[in-house]
Amino acid sequence: MIIIGEKINATRKPIAAAISAKDEEHIITTAKDQVAAGADYIDLNGGDPNPETEAANMEWLVKLVQDNVDVPLCLDSSNIKAIERGLALVKSKPIVNSITLESERLESFLPVLAEHECMVIGLCLSDDGMPRGVDDRFDRAARLIDQLTGIGKKIDEIIIDPAFLPVSAEPESGKAVCQAIAKIREKFPEVHIGGGLSNVSFGLPKRKFINLAMVSMAISNGMDTAIVDPCTPYMVPIILAAEAICGADQWCANYISAYRDGRLG
Amino acid sequence: MIIIGEKINATRKPIAAAISAKDEEHIITTAKDQVAAGADYIDLNGGDPNPETEAANMEWLVKLVQDNVDVPLCLDSSNIKAIERGLALVKSKPIVNSITLESERLESFLPVLAEHECMVIGLCLSDDGMPRGVDDRFDRAARLIDQLTGIGKKIDEIIIDPAFLPVSAEPESGKAVCQAIAKIREKFPEVHIGGGLSNVSFGLPKRKFINLAMVSMAISNGMDTAIVDPCTPYMVPIILAAEAICGADQWCANYISAYRDGRLG
Numbered sequence: 075m076i077i078i079g080e081k082i083n084a085t086r087k088p089i090a091a092a093i094s095a096k097d098e099e100h101i102i103t104t105a106k107d108q109v110a111a112g113a114d115y116i117d118l119n120g121g122d123p124n125p126e127t128e129a130a131n132m133e134w135l136v137k138l139v140q141d142n143v144d145v146p147l148c149l150d151s152s153n154i155k156a157i158e159r160g161l162a163l164v165k166s167k168p169i170v171n172s173i174t175l176e177s178e179r180l181e182s183f184l185p186v187l188a189e190h191e192c193m194v195i196g197l198c199l200s201d202d203g204m205p206r207g208v209d210d211r212f213d214r215a216a217r218l219i220d221q222l223t224g225i226g227k228k229i230d231e232i233i234i235d236p237a238f239l240p241v242s243a244e245p246e247s248g249k250a251v252c253q254a255i256a257k258i259r260e261k262f263p264e265v266h267i268g269g270g271l272s273n274v275s276f277g278l279p280k281r282k283f284i285n286l287a288m289v290s291m292a293i294s295n296g297m298d299t300a301i302v303d304p305c306t307p308y309m310v311p312i313i314l315a316a317e318a319i320c321g322a323d324q325w326c327a328n329y330i331s332a333y334r335d336g337r338l339g
Numbered sequence: 340m341i342i343i344g345e346k347i348n349a350t351r352k353p354i355a356a357a358i359s360a361k362d363e364e365h366i367i368t369t370a371k372d373q374v375a376a377g378a379d380y381i382d383l384n385g386g387d388p389n390p391e392t393e394a395a396n397m398e399w400l401v402k403l404v405q406d407n408v409d410v411p412l413c414l415d416s417s418n419i420k421a422i423e424r425g426l427a428l429v430k431s432k433p434i435v436n437s438i439t440l441e442s443e444r445l446e447s448f449l450p451v452l453a454e455h456e457c458m459v460i461g462l463c464l465s466d467d468g469m470p471r472g473v474d475d476r477f478d479r480a481a482r483l484i485d486q487l488t489g490i491g492k493k494i495d496e497i498i499i500d501p502a503f504l505p506v507s508a509e510p511e512s513g514k515a516v517c518q519a520i521a522k523i524r525e526k527f528p529e530v531h532i533g534g535g536l537s538n539v540s541f542g543l544p545k546r547k548f549i550n551l552a553m554v555s556m557a558i559s560n561g562m563d564t565a566i567v568d569p570c571t572p573y574m575v576p577i578i579l580a581a582e583a584i585c586g587a588d589q590w591c592a593n594y595i596s597a598y599r600d601g602r603l604g
Contacts, residue, residue, distance in 0.1 A: 241583060241584050241591060242590075242591055245586055245589060245590060245591075246586060248559075248583075248584035248585055248586065249559070249584075249585055249586055252559055274584065278583070278591060278594065278595070279595065279598040279603065280576065280598055280603045280604075283573065283576040283577050283579070283580040283603065284580045284583065284584060284594075286551070286555070286573070286577055286580070287555040287558075287577050287580040287581040287583075287584055288555075288580075288584055290551070290552040290553075290555035290556050290581075291555050291556055291559040291581070291584065291585075293552075294513075294514070294517055294556040294559070308548065308551070308573060311545065311548040312548055312551055312552050314548070315548040315549045315551070315552040315553075316552040316555075316556070318506060318513075318543070318549065318552075319506050319513035319514075319539065319549060319552055319553055319556065320513055320514055320556075321510055321511060321513065321514055324510060325507075325510060326506060326507055326510075326543060329543065329549075330543070330544065333544040333545055338544065338545045338548065339545075
């Protein structure tokens with residue numbers, strides 16, 4: 075399982091405030107807490123209405139975080155300038171979050187991704203908007219894989235995000251996402267699958283319960299990458315438990331070693 | 340979702356001690372705590388090597404618990420004498436836990452079940468032992484349904500337990516159980532499916548995480564009945580969350596109302 079810590083994202087008010095105030099301490103603590111909780115990558119999103127500001131934010135975040143934690147980064151922006159600034163600075167192979175099938179995004183992102191050694195999240199979003207149902211997600215995943223292998227990415231450098239939509243607004247989407255994951259996993263056994271599953275609980279109370287239920291279900295269908303808040307109580311233990319149940323952790327070796335290391339709390 | 344509170348079971352040492360000492364207070368508190376946490380039924384198991392003692396234990400437990408909580412009971416024994424004593428006393432339609440395909444159990448249980456109004460759990464265990472894989476579970480489920488409808492049980496009075504085996508000993512069983520649930524649900528849309536899923540975590544540390552991951556996965560495949568400890572932190576909220584994600588709780592109405600009632604903690 076690849077766990078990407080989602081917390082350093084400017085859509086969260088305390089993070090936006092910390093970026094704006096250049097509050098290094100707050101960002102470093104947020105990064106370190108996530109690594110301690112089990113994050114394999116730290117997502118960095120310095121989103122700002124002004125593209126130049128966002129690119130400068132990314133530069134500041136990349137330098138700050140990679141100087142203070144030992145895990146690689148996930149550069150999170152729809153703005154290719156911000157991504158490029160991040161790619162120029164990273165010390166370890168990063169994840170780019172994310173390319174989509176939108177024409178403009180493809181055109182701006184593909185040449186940059188082709189030039190840099192990186193993994194990339196392919197989100198099943200196109201000029202037609204968000205996907206609906208299972209087959210639509212699968213078809214978009216196949217097109218993303220085609221585009222990305224076309225510029226030389228290896229299949230295991232690609233992470234397909236099937237688009238986790240809020241179940242409060244799209245009641246069928248929870249089941250559809252699970253079935254789409256299973257279908258993508260079956261046809262592309264080596265691709266990574268996962269994404270920002272906390273979207274599922276958007277608009278609902280006590281979002282952590284929805285996120286915890288979703289992560290188990292998605293793993294049981296073949297998800298192997300999760301953009302989550304690893305500091306949420308029970309999140310990392312339940313991810314490890316789900317892998318143990320589904321045979322992704324043979325003989326529960328990883329679960330038991332996490333217990334011995336005190337990582338199950 | 341039918342939630343059956345599993346705690347009053349003589350395989351748990353404090354319960355065995357309470358039964359032996361006729362400690363009414365301990366049993367009543369254990370029943371009330373489970374109802375408060377969301378149990379729809381209270382499981383009663385007074386297991387004892389001596390069949391007469393077990394039957395007497397069941398009688399004591401049934402009287403005590405139904406005088407103190409308002410939910411119906413789940414009479415849990417492989418000893419038909421204990422089941423009969425319970426059936427003679429219950430004030431509300433109970434669940435009998437459980438019949439199996441073992442010849443001796445079928446022979447002793449079927450005539451009794453035919454005579455009493457009750458729901459019944461059919462566990463996929465036969466003279467050949469525990470089931471292996473998906474098709475074996477499905478075939479046994481079909482045979483159990485055939486036996487039970489044959490004595491006049493309606494399809495929605497039957498709860499198929501696909502046999503949740505310890506993943507520490509049977510690494511493939513977690514996935515097989517989920518797939519078997521999906522297959523049974525597809526072919527028998529009106530049957531109830533579920534059982535004692537805490538068995539999955541037997542032999543592993545921090546069992547609650549395994550149980551919480553398992554319950555989400557099983558619900559996403561069509562489980563609608565769970566024998567669990569509803570007092571486990573996060574258990575009932577995650578059950579409700581899993582139903583909201585999977586469309587078993589349209590527009591998340593039940594999840595939101597549980598939140599408003601303070602049932603999500």
